[in-house]
Structure formats: C-alpha cells, structure tokens
Amino acid sequence: xxxxxxxxxxxxxxxxxxxxxxxxxxxxxxxxxxxxxxxxxxxxxxxxxxxxxxxxxxxxxxxxxxxxxxxxxxxxxxxxxxxxxxxxxxxxxxxxxxxxxxxxxxxxxxxxxxxxxxxxxxxxxxxxxxxxxxxxxxxxxxxxxxxxxxxxxxxxxxxxxxxxxxxxxxxxxxxxxxxxxxxxxxxxxxxxxxxxxxxxxxxxx
Amino acid sequence: xxxxxxxxxxxxxxxxxxxxxxxxxxxxxxxxxxxxxxxxxxxxxxxxxxxxxxxxxxxxxxxxxxxxxxxxxxxxxxxxxxxxxxxxxxxxxxxxxxxxxxxxxxxxxxxxxxxxxxxxxxxxxxxxxxxxxxxxxxxxxxxxxxxxxxxxxxxxxxxxxxxxxxxxxxxxxx
Ligand code: SF4
Numbered sequence: 001x002x003x004x005x006x007x008x009x010x011x012x013x014x015x016x017x018x019x020x021x022x023x024x025x026x027x028x029x030x031x032x033x034x035x036x037x038x039x040x041x042x043x044x045x046x047x048x049x050x051x052x053x054x055x056x057x058x059x060x061x062x063x064x065x066x067x068x069x070x071x072x073x074x075x076x077x078x079x080x081x082x083x084x085x086x087x088x089x090x091x092x093x094x095x096x097x098x099x100x101x102x103x104x105x106x107x108x109x110x111x112x113x114x115x116x117x118x119x120x121x122x123x124x125x126x127x128x129x130x131x132x133x134x135x136x137x138x139x140x141x142x143x144x145x146x147x148x149x150x151x152x153x154x155x156x157x158x159x160x161x162x163x164x165x166x167x168x169x170x171x172x173x174x175x176x177x178x179x180x181x182x183x184x185x186x187x188x189x190x191x192x193x194x195x196x197x198x199x200x201x202x203x204x205x
Numbered sequence: 206x207x208x209x210x211x212x213x214x215x216x217x218x219x220x221x222x223x224x225x226x227x228x229x230x231x232x233x234x235x236x237x238x239x240x241x242x243x244x245x246x247x248x249x250x251x252x253x254x255x256x257x258x259x260x261x262x263x264x265x266x267x268x269x270x271x272x273x274x275x276x277x278x279x280x281x282x283x284x285x286x287x288x289x290x291x292x293x294x295x296x297x298x299x300x301x302x303x304x305x306x307x308x309x310x311x312x313x314x315x316x317x318x319x320x321x322x323x324x325x326x327x328x329x330x331x332x333x334x335x336x337x338x339x340x341x342x343x344x345x346x347x348x349x350x351x352x353x354x355x356x357x358x359x360x361x362x363x364x365x366x367x368x369x370x371x372x373x374x375x376x377x378x379x
Contacts, residue, residue: 132324133289140323149323156292163295163332167288170321 002026002080010046014038025081032069032086032096039071039084039102048073048082054099054109056088056117060143066091067119071099088119098124116141148172227365234278234304235360238267238353241277241301243294245284248311248343252283255346267353274300279356280333281349285313286326295332306360308352309335312342 007026011017016031017038030038042048052072059066067088074081088094098121100106110121111130118139121127128134133155138145148169154160179190242252255262262268271277274297286294298307309329312318315338317327329335336359339352 131289145323147322154288154291156295159292159295159332165291165326165331167323168327169323170317170325170327172321 002078002082006046013041020085022083025083027083027085030084030086032089035071035084035086036097036099036102039073039099042073042082043102046075047077048075050074050076051099051103051105051109052081054103054106054113056113056119056141058117058141058143063091067094067096067117069096069113069119094119096121098122098127100124115139118142227363230365231361231363234365235357236266237269238279238306238356238360239269239271239277240267240308240353241274241280241297242270242272243280243282243284243297245282245286245290245294246313248283248313251343251346252281252310252349255349260346260350262350262353265350265354265357274298275302277301278304279306279308279353281308281310282314282329282333282335283310283343285318285320286329286332287324288326289324291326291329291332294329298333304363304365306336306356307333308349308356309338310349310352311339311344315340318342 007019010028011019014030014034016034018029020027020029050073052074054069054071057068057070059068065087069086069088071084071086072081073084086096088096094117096119098106098110100110100121101123107124107126108130110124111127113119114121114127115129115131116139129136132140135155137152138150140149146169148171149167151169152167154165154167159165180188182188242249244252254260256268256270267279274280278301280298280301282294298305307329309315313320313325314329317325319342321327326332337352337356339348341348
C-alpha cells in the first residue's frame with residue numbers, strides 16, 4: 001500500500017528526499033548524489049523494480065535549476081507508479097549520475113536524454129547519441145533550439161558531394177495545422193492558421 | 206499502331222517481328238519492374254497491403270520485391286526520410302543497377318509531410334531523383350498501383366538505346 005506511512009518511512013530513511021506536489025502518483029524530489037542509493041532501495045526493499053521511463057525537462061534559460069531528470073518506477077506488488085524528480089547539476093553543461101547500474105533499462109533512456117537535452121550521465125557505459133547522428137552539434141529539445149531546426153551539413157560527405165543536400169530549417173509555414181472541427185469535411189480539413197507567410201515570403205514582424 | 210509498340214501481324218510478317226529496339230527494351234523493362242521496398246514508416250504498411258492478395262500488385266508485373274538493391278530497379282520510398290536515414294537511402298539507391306527508378310510514396314517521402322521539423326528531410330527528391338510522387342498519408346494501395354502503372358507508362362516512353370545508362374547526375378530532376 002502506498003499510504004502516508006509508506007511515504008513517511010521513506011522520507012525518514014532518506015534525508016535527501018522530500019515530498020513534491022502531485023496529483024496522480026506519489027512524487028518525490030531527490031538530491032542527485034543520493035539518487036543511485038535511493039533507487040536501489042526502492043528496487044530492492046520497496047518492490048519498485050520496473051523502470052518505466054527516464055527523461056529530462058528543460059525549464060528554460062531563466063530557471064534557477066534549468067534541467068531536471070524525471071524517473072518513473074512501477075511496482076507490480078503495489079500496482080502503482082512512483083515518480084522521482086532530481087535536478088541536474090550545472091545549468092551550462094548539465095550533469096547527472098547514471099542509474100544504469102541499478103536499472104540496466106536506463107541505458108537507452110539516458111542516451112536519449114543526453115541526445116535531446118545534453119545532460120551528461122556520469123558513469124554511463126556508452127553515452128553517445130541515440131536518435132540524432134553522432135556529429136550533430138545541437139540538443140534539439142532544449143528551449144533555445146528553434147522547432148524548425150538549424151542549418152547543419154548532412155552527416156555523409158560523399159552524399160553531399162553528389163546531391164548538394166544539407167539539413168535545412170523547416171519553418172511551420174503558418175502552422176500548426178489545425179482542423180476547425182465543424183462543417184463539411186472538405187472545409188474542416190487541417191489548415192495553417194496563418195497562411196500569410198511561407199519559406200519564400202518571410203513572416204511579417 | 207504507334208511506333209513505340211511492338212507490332213506483329215502473323216499473316217504479313219511470318220516469323221519476323223519488325224519494331225524499334227527502344228520499343229522492345231522498354232516493353233521488357235516495363236513488365237518486369239522489381240521494386241525495392243524502402244519502408245521507413247507507416248506508409249510501408251500500405252505498401253505491404255498493395256503486395257498482398259486483396260490488391261495484388263502482381264497483376265501488373267511488379268510483385269518481385271527484393272530486399273537487396275542489387276536485384277531491384279525501382280525503389281519505393283515508403284515513409285518518413287529522416288536526415289539520419291537520408292545517407293542510407295542514397296547509398297542503397299547508388300547500389301541499385303541501372304536503369305533504375307524511384308517512387309516517392311506518401312506525403313512524407315514527397316515533401317516531408319506533416320513533419321516540418323529539425324529531423325526530417327523535406328522530400329526525398331533532395332537526395333535521389335524521383336520519377337513518380339504519390340499523394341496521401343498514407344496513400345491507398347490503389348494509389349500506389351496507379352503510380353506504378355504511371356511509372357510503366359514513363360518507362361515505355363524512354364529512349365533506352367541512346368540512354369542505356371542513366372547517370373545519377375543527369376537524371377536528377379530538381
Ligand atoms: S505520409 Fe503519412 S502514412 Fe506515410 S509515412 Fe508519412 S506519416 Fe506515415
């Protein structure tokens with residue numbers, strides 16, 4: 001049972017863990033240097049032995065702590081989830097201890113968080129990009145990265161030589177494309193909200 | 206009867222067929238298109254449907270899907286081409302023997318589709334010359350069949366003798 005007693009005993013055992021506001025499953029804040037120990041405890045003593053998700057959050061350039069790592073665990077005994085938030089140290093080049101040693105499933109999740117947010121997971125056995133190609137210079141899910149993308153060369157030189165292709169920004173051209181949702185189907189098909197600008201004719205300021 | 210067709214009248218010619226080399230070559234090519242299924246996303250499911258019994262692409266002589274580029278001559282790009290995958294698509298295209306054709310199946314392969322983002326190539330024609338575009342997200346199997354028949358028409362109009370080898374550079378359409 002995940003009840004007040006359960007929460008209290010957890011908080012009592014770990015001074016670096018605190019309760020966080022939550023509307024669904026039990027959510028806790030944890031200091032990054034205690035995360036490995038805390039997760040091991042949850043896995044071995046509290047039956048939270050399934051890592052459901054591990055990802056990052058970028059709170060924006062102005063935030064005091066810019067990057068947070070969020071971990072979802074599931075217990076098949078409690079039949080419930082548990083969420084752990086933990087801040088990444090250093091806003092410029094965020095760092096976080098890898099939990100791969102506790103949950104091997106975290107391996108690819110951490111690679112993805114590294115790929116998208118640039119959070120370095122120290123102690124990870126194979127920390128390289130998983131979605132974008134290795135030489136990609138940016139971290140696309142950071143708040144300062146434009147949705148359309150940034151001009152960079154294509155990763156294969158020989159292909160570039162023949163085709164002259166490159167990674168080009170693709171602005172939404174008045175998107176996002178939404179349906180008005182009523183009327184005849186032909187009229188309510190998804191359309192750009194603002195069609196006054198395109199790739200050729202720039203968006204009026 | 207047009208010059209581009211194979212004409213044979215047994216009463217007049219006996220065992221001899223008089224025609225143009227182009228017509229014969231194109232006729233042979235067009236009736237044995239071996240597609241290379243470049244299935245990259247959801248459109249590939251519809252490509253499979255086109256090959257299965259209900260729509261049966263073999264009615265039109267192009268059912269021999271080969272997963273080796275060396276054995277195929279028509280690449281059907283069915284799906285979202287990411288920038289990371291673009292290199293692979295081009296390399297596989299390069300490995301196909303001449304003559305070769307490309308069908309861009311669906312909105313994604315044709316234009317990037319709904320993915321206007323940092324990760325998706327806005328149309329596979331950026332890296333390979335596309336012969337036929339198919340609209341739809343995904344296109345119905347009939348639409349793909351229609352595209353393949355259009356491709357056959359296109360093949361039958363090619364000057365195959367003077368253009369025995371289509372070099373990728375001159376064949377680039379964009
Ligand atoms: S065009 Fe539509 S169905 Fe086809 S790959 Fe793109 S998103 Fe999927």
